[in-house]
Amino acid sequence: MGATAQPRRVADATDRRPGSSVAEILLATRNREAAMSRLLMGFITTGLIFMLFPGTLLGVWNLLQISGRESVGLISPAWLQAHGHAQVFGWIGSFLLGIGFYSIPKLRGSGTRVIRAAWVCWTIWTIGVAVRWAATVYLWQWRVLVPASGILELIAFLTFFSIVSQHRPKDSSEKALEPWVWVVMSATMGFLLAVIANLAGSFYVALRGASPAFPHSFDQRYLALLGWGFLVPFIWGFSAKWMRVFLGLKPLRPKILFSAVLLNLAGVALAITGNFRLATWCLLVAAGVSIAAIRIFEASEQKAKIRGIHRSFPLFVRVAYGWLLVAALLGVAASLWDTSGGIWGASRHALTVGFVAVMVLSVGQRILPAFAGMRLLWSPKLMFVGLVSLTAGCSLRVSCEVLAYQGYANWAWLVLPVSALVELAALSVFTTNMLCTFVLQPSHAVNEPMSVGISQVVALSNPR
Ligand code: HEM
Numbered sequence: 093m094g095a096t097a098q099p100r101r102v103a104d105a106t107d108r109r110p111g112s113s114v115a116e117i118l119l120a121t122r123n124r125e126a127a128m129s130r131l132l133m134g135f136i137t138t139g140l141i142f143m144l145f146p147g148t149l150l151g152v153w154n155l156l157q158i159s160g161r162e163s164v165g166l167i168s169p170a171w172l173q174a175h176g177h178a179q180v181f182g183w184i185g186s187f188l189l190g191i192g193f194y195s196i197p198k199l200r201g202s203g204t205r206v207i208r209a210a211w212v213c214w215t216i217w218t219i220g221v222a223v224r225w226a227a228t229v230y231l232w233q234w235r236v237l238v239p240a241s242g243i244l245e246l247i248a249f250l251t252f253f254s255i256v257s258q259h260r261p262k263d264s265s266e267k268a269l270e271p272w273v274w275v276v277m278s279a280t281m282g283f284l285l286a287v288i289a290n291l292a293g294s295f296y297v298a299l300r301g302a303s304p305a306f307p308h309s310f311d312q313r314y315l316a317l318l319g320w321g322f323l324v325p326f327i328w329g330f331s332a333k334w335m336r337v338f339l340g341l342k343p344l345r346p347k348i349l350f351s352a353v354l355l356n357l358a359g360v361a362l363a364i365t366g367n368f369r370l371a372t373w374c375l376l377v378a379a380g381v382s383i384a385a386i387r388i389f390e391a392s393e394q395k396a397k398i399r400g401i402h403r404s405f406p407l408f409v410r411v412a413y414g415w416l417l418v419a420a421l422l423g424v425a426a427s428l429w430d431t432s433g434g435i436w437g438a439s440r441h442a443l444t445v446g447f448v449a450v451m452v453l454s455v456g457q458r459i460l461p462a463f464a465g466m467r468l469l470w471s472p473k474l475m476f477v478g479l480v481s482l483t484a485g486c487s488l489r490v491s492c493e494v495l496a497y498q499g500y501a502n503w504a505w506l507v508l509p510v511s512a513l514v515e516l517a518a519l520s521v522f523t524t525n526m527l528c529t530f531v532l533q534p535s536h537a538v539n540e541p542m543s544v545g546i547s548q549v550v551a552l553s554n555p556r
Pocket residue numbers: 148151152154155158164172173175176177179180184311315436437438440441444445448449512515516
């Protein structure tokens with residue numbers, strides 16, 4: 093992952109093997125770029141499918157059941173966890189693997205070997221996540237299939253990791269790595285640990301459990317690792333890499349960002365050892381320090397790059413960071429006052445929907461069309477509709493989850509199903525916009541005489 097977003101260069105003199113003409117090299121490079129874009133679209137489409145059906149539809153169904161019975165305790169924990177797994181591994185995991193492969197720098201020739209291995213990784217990952225969901229929901233042969241799916245996910249992750257780590261930029265050993273690379277590497281380690289913890293939990297329930305659901309105390313610790321050890325540092329790393337350019341922010345403060353990462357790691361470690369009260373304070377301070385480092389709420393130095401997307405993009409990136417703070421604050425509140433799981437649940441969704449999903453809807457629609465063969469986003473207006481409705485749905489969900497679950501206001505049970513449907517609509521709009529971009533928008537890369545790298549793609553699609 094350290095190589096993420098390094099430009100893939102047009103073949104240079106060192107690419108020239110005896111007998112290969114410049115035209116052949118350029119053709120091979122163009123074919124390779126097209127194959128990489130197809131690979132990226134494969135991962136993104138799979139992620140969208142996991143997000144919408146096994147993830148969001150099951151999440152909505154769970155919330156309708158919880159609201160109908162006015163209790164989360166009466167719902168199958170296996171179904172709650174199947175939803176969480178589909179969202180985090182199926183959606184975000186597939187997106188990250190796809191972007192990671194796409195970002196491999198300086199592949200030579202047609203890159204066939206790497207691209208084939210990446211498709212193998214996609215196949216194993218997709219089967220692993222799909223089997224896990226199906227076995228957890230339908231309970232068919234789950235004692236065998238749940239650990240088997242965990243093994244498949246680990247194999248897929250290790251395949252990805254070995255390919256990406258073999259293709260570091262040529263000069264990375266001479267130059268110090270940029271700060272964002274370290275942050276993304278720490279997030280990649282968090283991803284690996286999450287995959288391993290999932291496998292360990294899967295074996296435990298297969299051997300000792302009465303159902304495929306992880307025991308509550310293990311699940312609480314595992315969720316802290318997923319949310320704060322894996323998802324959050326990825327977004328910090330990509331923010332450190334891109335937000336200065338996209339939002340015209342003032343320069344990153346690297347040392348402060350490293351402090352945020354360390355505090356965050358301490359918070360995750362404390363949560364894993366069961367010290368939630370101290371952990372949540374650490375995570376709150378880490379969130380605040382990351383905001384100071386990335387300078388997301390400071391006035392921009394330059395104009396934001398919003399050509400081809402909706403002009404509200406910079407606002408929603410900041411809204412996402414606002415949700416990060418809300419999630420961390422609710423975490424502290426949960427460690428002090430939660431009696432029902434409602435404040436923990438609200439904190440979790442402020443993080444996963446408010447921070448992670450709002451960020452994916454903002455930055456994803458900003459970069460993925462360009463990565464997928466220099467396309468333009470199908471509809472900037474739909475981007476806005478998706479983001480507004482996701483923010484509205486998340487606000488209703490987070491506030492009413494606390495009020496309803498904790499028994500502070502009975503009317504809030506009636507609002508929760510509405511919040512779920514609004515979030516479902518938002519995520520469906522996002523999926524439609526991305527799929528229409530892939531299918532209906534022409535690829536401008538096809539007519540380009542030479543390949544361009546990620547930096548050039550971003551610059552070309554946004555000359556402002
Ligand atoms: C329409 C949107 C969504 C709905 C209606 C929804 C609903 C739910 C519900 C009802 C729960 C059970 C716990 C609770 O009451 O809080 C839950 C748990 C969870 N959700 Fe969501 N969710 C949505 C979106 C997401 C997204 C986008 C993510 C991640 C990116 C996510 C990740 C999780 C996780 C990790 C859990 C914890 C599962 C466990 O207990 O192990 N959810 N969700």
